[in-house]
Amino acid sequence: MKGYVFDLDGTIYVDEHVIDGVPEAISRLKKRGDKVIFLTNKSISRRSDYVRKLNDLGIQVELEEVINSNYITALYLKSVLQPDEKVMCIGEEPLLDELREQGIQLSDKPNDVSYVVLGWDREFTYNKINNAYQAWKNGAKIIATNPDRTCPVQGGEIPDCAAMIGALEAVTGESVFQVTGKPSQLTAQYVLKEVLKMPVDQCFMIGDRLETDIKMGNEAGMSSVLVMTGITTKELLEDSIHKPKHILDSVKYIDQL
Amino acid sequence: MKGYVFDLDGTIYVDEHVIDGVPEAISRLKKRGDKVIFLTNKSISRRSDYVRKLNDLGIQVELEEVINSNYITALYLKSVLQPDEKVMCIGEEPLLDELREQGIQLSDKPNDVSYVVLGWDREFTYNKINNAYQAWKNGAKIIATNPDRTCPVQGGEIPDCAAMIGALEAVTGESVFQVTGKPSQLTAQYVLKEVLKMPVDQCFMIGDRLETDIKMGNEAGMSSVLVMTGITTKELLEDSIHKPKHILDSVKYIDQL
Numbered sequence: 001m002k003g004y005v006f007d008l009d010g011t012i013y014v015d016e017h018v019i020d021g022v023p024e025a026i027s028r029l030k031k032r033g034d035k036v037i038f039l040t041n042k043s044i045s046r047r048s049d050y051v052r053k054l055n056d057l058g059i060q061v062e063l064e065e066v067i068n069s070n071y072i073t074a075l076y077l078k079s080v081l082q083p084d085e086k087v088m089c090i091g092e093e094p095l096l097d098e099l100r101e102q103g104i105q106l107s108d109k110p111n112d113v114s115y116v117v118l119g120w121d122r123e124f125t126y127n128k129i130n131n132a133y134q135a136w137k138n139g140a141k142i143i144a145t146n147p148d149r150t151c152p153v154q155g156g157e158i159p160d161c162a163a164m165i166g167a168l169e170a171v172t173g174e175s176v177f178q179v180t181g182k183p184s185q186l187t188a189q190y191v192l193k194e195v196l197k198m199p200v201d202q203c204f205m206i207g208d209r210l211e212t213d214i215k216m217g218n219e220a221g222m223s224s225v226l227v228m229t230g231i232t233t234k235e236l237l238e239d240s241i242h243k244p245k246h247i248l249d250s251v252k253y254i255d256q257l
Numbered sequence: 258m259k260g261y262v263f264d265l266d267g268t269i270y271v272d273e274h275v276i277d278g279v280p281e282a283i284s285r286l287k288k289r290g291d292k293v294i295f296l297t298n299k300s301i302s303r304r305s306d307y308v309r310k311l312n313d314l315g316i317q318v319e320l321e322e323v324i325n326s327n328y329i330t331a332l333y334l335k336s337v338l339q340p341d342e343k344v345m346c347i348g349e350e351p352l353l354d355e356l357r358e359q360g361i362q363l364s365d366k367p368n369d370v371s372y373v374v375l376g377w378d379r380e381f382t383y384n385k386i387n388n389a390y391q392a393w394k395n396g397a398k399i400i401a402t403n404p405d406r407t408c409p410v411q412g413g414e415i416p417d418c419a420a421m422i423g424a425l426e427a428v429t430g431e432s433v434f435q436v437t438g439k440p441s442q443l444t445a446q447y448v449l450k451e452v453l454k455m456p457v458d459q460c461f462m463i464g465d466r467l468e469t470d471i472k473m474g475n476e477a478g479m480s481s482v483l484v485m486t487g488i489t490t491k492e493l494l495e496d497s498i499h500k501p502k503h504i505l506d507s508v509k510y511i512d513q514l
Contacts, residue, residue: 126381167427
């Protein structure tokens with residue numbers, strides 16, 4: 001039995017279109033008894049949204065098989081917060097929901113919080129930067145859901161959570177305390193120990209991004225698999241320090257490894 | 258005859274209060290025939306606002322004696338733009354006004370501009386980040402008025418233009434093309450050659466910030482003078498690589514150098 005951790009955008013689907021042959025390949029892994037989970041950095045959707053989308057695309061999944069950076073962030077905060085400590089959240093509703101569902105107390109008051117969470121926020125404003133900065137001045141630690149520079153969309157790319165991180169790092173003059181999504185080992189260790197629960201040398205990390213998927217897989221000791229259906233070109237691969245253990249044209253061929 | 262370039266906030270005044278003895282000291286310099294100008298990085302006010310404020314505080318100045326980062330930015334753009342090239346401006350009205358006054362054509366269309374200017378913008382939003390990013394993807398160069406992390410205000414500090422720069426640098430993955438205000442040599446050379454018009458060894462740069470005022474003065478070959486009326490403490494001075502040539506408790510004593 002092996003464990004497979006799949007990225008979503010650019011790996012399983014592009015926008016609303018599933019990549020040819022992928023549902024059948026996932027199905028073959030499951031039929032032969034392998035464990036399959038899905039792991040995304042995107043902080044502007046809910047885990048349940050991904051379950052629905054994957055089911056609609058012909059891939060049967062349950063909620064516990066889908067992990068996103070919001071969920072990891074909420075689990076991280078649960079593990080470090082003292083009772084009565086509160087969190088300021090700069091992000092969209094799905095992130096706020098996830099934190100609330102995990103019982104985390106939220107506040108917008110800079111002098112009332114011990115952590116600030118930055119997620120991708122399409123309603124990001126100067127006032128949010130200032131509010132987060134004042135919380136940091138009061139001693140709060142700043143964490144972020146994911147380090148992605150941009151997110152691919154129909155016809156191009158738009159700024160992702162790196163914009164929020166960059167604004168705060170420039171103002172504070174220091175790096176954020178923790179980035180929780182891929183490529184962090186927080187995420188890798190959670191997936192390996194709490195979800196897959198198997199020896200790391202039996203686990204594959206499959207994705208299209210070198211600096212998140214492949215970096216995290218390599219650093220955790222998983223077999224990293226780059227698929228060429230997303231943002232990585234041969235040129236990007238040659239120039240990068242993050243080298244995958246395997247390269248596949250598509251997840252379609254995953255059961256041939 | 259000597260030339261004196263004074264920073265404003267923390268050097269001449271703090272908030273609305275002129276520093277004790279400063280108007281008299283400036284007056285003594287002028288009376289003995291020295292040239293005095295004022296140079297600020299702040300992009301959310303007009304040069305004429307500073308003339309009014311200084312006059313109200315008892316320091317007689319003319320418009321041509323006040324230089325700010327908006328003005329330097331507009332002059333820079335005038336020098337590099339081809340006819341018909343347009344500029345996207347992310348900033349507040351005083352910056353937009355300065356660009357318009359210098360005859361620079363503005364546009365908000367990412368595919369219509371060859372430069373993006375970032376200034377301190379208290380109405381900064383995700384949509385502005387995205388708009389600037391799309392312009393950059395289309396080949397526009399990103400420049401910024403000033404690199405200041407924060408601006409001191411009553412009771413604390415608030416995020417300055419570094420927030421705008423940090424957001425864009427994180428998303429593009431590269432440094433902005435040019436920062437025009439202090440400590441850039443654009444500003445130093447403009448002040449020396451176009452305003453003071455004197456040999457550099459007769460010119461003093463006086464300010465309270467090591468990484469802008471003192472750095473620029475030193476790099477230009479001016480006599481740098483740190484005043485202890487602003488944000489720099491003895492500890493900050495000891496830890497910094499930017500060492501002033503002179504240290505004064507206050508501009509009050511400037512004519513004793």
